[in-house]
Amino acid sequence: MWATAVGVARVRALETERENALFHDPLARAFAAAGGLWPTTPPPPGDDDEAARRRRLAVAFSIVIRTRFLDDLLQQASAAGVRQVVLLGAGMDSRAFRMDWPEGTRLFEVDTAAPLDFKASVLRQERAVARCERIPVAVDLREDWPGALAAAGHDAAAPTVWIAEGLLIYLPEDAVEVLLARIGARSAPGSRMGLTLGSRGVIERFGADAVPGSAASLWVSEMPDDPVGWLAGHGWQAESHTLRERAAAYGRPMRTPPRREERPGGLISAVRR
Numbered sequence: 111m112w113a114t115a116v117g118v119a120r121v122r123a124l125e126t127e128r129e130n131a132l133f134h135d136p137l138a139r140a141f142a143a144a145g146g147l148w149p150t151t152p153p154p155p156g157d158d159d160e161a162a163r164r165r166r167l168a169v170a171f172s173i174v175i176r177t178r179f180l181d182d183l184l185q186q187a188s189a190a191g192v193r194q195v196v197l198l199g200a201g202m203d204s205r206a207f208r209m210d211w212p213e214g215t216r217l218f219e220v221d222t223a224a225p226l227d228f229k230a231s232v233l234r235q236e237r238a239v240a241r242c243e244r245i246p247v248a249v250d251l252r253e254d255w256p257g258a259l260a261a262a263g264h265d266a267a268a269p270t271v272w273i274a275e276g277l278l279i280y281l282p283e284d285a286v287e288v289l290l291a292r293i294g295a296r297s298a299p300g301s302r303m304g305l306t307l308g309s310r311g312v313i314e315r316f317g318a319d320a321v322p323g324s325a326a327s328l329w330v331s332e333m334p335d336d337p338v339g340w341l342a343g344h345g346w347q348a349e350s351h352t353l354r355e356r357a358a359a360y361g362r363p364m365r366t367p368p369r370r371e372e373r374p375g376g377l378i379s380a381v382r383r
Contacts, residue, residue, distance in 0.1 A: 115201025116145030187271035211242035348380035
């Protein structure tokens with residue numbers, strides 16, 4: 111599943127090359143190239159028509175908007191004094207290298223050994239230097255990752271900003287509940303959280319080929335009908351944002367008209383009170 115992170119890196123590399131880019135990720139191209147997805151990636155066999163191309167572009171658009179959304183959330187958390195960041199399922203995330211962090215920030219990248227090792231090889235090749243204290247934590251999220259995080263130096267008594275980007279859709283609903291309970295247990299008051307949620311309806315609408323890394327078969331979780339109420343039950347005061355709303359705010363409005371059946375927003379920001 112982690113190979114999907116290379117597909118996301120390719121999307122971020124393409125966005126970085128835009129004149130009006132919503133963010134700049136100088137390492138994304140190196141990750142995509144090392145994973146064999148740069149400069150181009152062939153379409154799935156027998157599915158290279160214009161409709162398929164539009165579907166892939168739509169999913170890439172959603173990755174761009176969610177990246178900017180979570181960048182903003184992290185900057186707001188830093189401005190509020192939060193100095194611990196935990197990226198769950200970090201993949202090829204390069205925020206430790208591309209964002210400006212206040213002095214004393216510690217950023218934990220939690221993922222399994224395979225993507226972290228792949229990432230480390232690219233970082234060495236690029237001679238990348240982190241702009242904060244970056245701490246990789248090699249552990250499977252199905253195992254005792256809170257214990258591994260604590261052993262790596264995470265302080266549960268201090269506020270943390272948690273990011274789960276493109277992760278929850280791949281976890282069964284019971285595993286999502288366990289994950290949130292574990293996050294809550296290590297979240298001091300004032301902690302922040304950024305989540306991306308989704309529905310299998312995206313696959314049904316866009317096609318499995320649109321999902322980076324062809325991971326559609328692993329997409330098992332559904333977005334709750336009431337994300338704000340759901341997170342309130344876990345002790346978080348949350349706000350739900352739609353892709354369309356955020357895209358318009360960033361000056362990159364969606365070209366397609368709203369769908370009558372569009373669900374609540376899948377971009378979530380939350381605060382621990």
